[in-house]
Amino acid sequence: MALVDLITPEVVKVPLAGKTKNEVIRELVQVLLDAGRITELESVYDALLTREALGSTGLEQGVAVPHAKTRAVRQLTAAIGIAPQGVDFQSADGELSKLFFLLLAPPDQSGPHIQALAEIARLAKSPTFLRLLAGASSGREVAELIREG
Amino acid sequence: MEGPIRRILLYMDGSEGSITAAQYAICLSRYYRAELTALYVVNTRALGDLLKARIFVKAEQEEYLRDLEEDSQRYLNHVRSLARKKGLVVQTASASGTVHQEIKNCVLANKIDLLVMGELSSVRSRRDELYDEADRALRTVPCSVLVVKDEERVAALYDALV
Numbered sequence: 001m002a003l004v005d006l007i008t009p010e011v012v013k014v015p016l017a018g019k020t021k022n023e024v025i026r027e028l029v030q031v032l033l034d035a036g037r038i039t040e041l042e043s044v045y046d047a048l049l050t051r052e053a054l055g056s057t058g059l060e061q062g063v064a065v066p067h068a069k070t071r072a073v074r075q076l077t078a079a080i081g082i083a084p085q086g087v088d089f090q091s092a093d094g095e096l097s098k099l100f101f102l103l104l105a106p107p108d109q110s111g112p113h114i115q116a117l118a119e120i121a122r123l124a125k126s127p128t129f130l131r132l133l134a135g136a137s138s139g140r141e142v143a144e145l146i147r148e149g
Numbered sequence: 150m151e152g153p154i155r156r157i158l159l160y161m162d163g164s165e166g167s168i169t170a171a172q173y174a175i176c177l178s179r180y181y182r183a184e185l186t187a188l189y190v191v192n193t194r195a196l197g198d199l200l201k202a203r204i205f206v207k208a209e210q211e212e213y214l215r216d217l218e219e220d221s222q223r224y225l226n227h228v229r230s231l232a233r234k235k236g237l238v239v240q241t242a243s244a245s246g247t248v249h250q251e252i253k254n255c256v257l258a259n260k261i262d263l264l265v266m267g268e269l270s271s272v273r274s275r276r277d278e279l280y281d282e283a284d285r286a287l288r289t290v291p292c293s294v295l296v297v298k299d300e301e302r303v304a305a306l307y308d309a310l311v
Contacts, residue, residue, distance in 0.1 A: 002270070051209075054206045054208060054209065055203075055206040057203075057204060059202060059203055059204065065204050067204070092203050110213050110216035110217055110220065111162070111163060111192075111217060111220060113213075114192065114195050114196065114199065114213060114217070115192075115195065117195075117199055117204050117205075118195040118198055118199060120204070121198055121199060121202040121204055124202065
């Protein structure tokens with residue numbers, strides 16, 4: 001399933017209110033709960049923190065990709081958040097993270113999970129796309145950029 | 150004179166479309182008395198890219214690789230089962246690397262006449278045009294390609310095969 005199929009305005013939060021890594025992750029999980037994409041919060045939040053404990057998913061250029069396998073979803077599920085002020089995500093380049101791509105997958109869907117993560121990795125290589133995304137002010141705008149990116 | 154199709158390669162990726170393609174390939178194999186090979190490619194290129202991008206840590210890459218290898222066996226077993234039900238034998242092959250390149254390699258190595266694959270996903274973004282592996286395989290293999298559609302008709306053909 002392509003990212004464009006996963007990202008709708010309902011699963012985008014702009015701006016994020018969280019000031020810490022854990023707060024941002026919880027906020028995005030709450031977005032999925034509010035959008036009806038997941039039915040409970042805590043196990044998803046725990047799965048994401050467990051994955052982060054293996055090593056931060058904070059990349060370079062202000063991008064972070066928290067992700068996890070969880071039985072709390074039946075299909076690939078994603079959310080995007082933008083924190084203009086930046087959040088310390090222990091990123092690879094030491095810079096604050098501003099763009100968050102959260103991805104959840106059921107344990108038996110590794111193939112689609114990898115495809116979606118690879119798509120995010122490609123997007124994260126485009127400074128132009130990242131600049132445009134960081135400047136987005138609504139979920140609709142983010143969804144449109146994902147379609148055009 | 151030999152028939153137009155002697156060796157068929159079925160590309161399996163586990164999608165519903167590829168299961169339909171498997172049923173059609175089995176029908177074609179029977180009709181043309183063609184050898185049938187089913188291929189699954191573990192996309193280790195993507196796994197490597199994710200590690201390089203630091204989205205994956207090493208342990209995670211290894212875990213997903215195991216998952217994909219298990220998927221490979223599961224899907225190829227399913228094709229064997231579909232063929233066996235119709236009294237056919239299908240050769241299976243599992244490769245790893247860049248998907249479209251491995252499909253092309255298999256076509257060349259086995260002197261394939263026809264590549265059969267499931268319906269391509271619709272192009273929803275510009276990225277799809279550049280990175281869809283099935284689409285790239287379709288464009289780069291040196292043999293004819295059959296993209297199978299119409300799941301209901303194909304299922305009926307397969308069921309009717311005795």
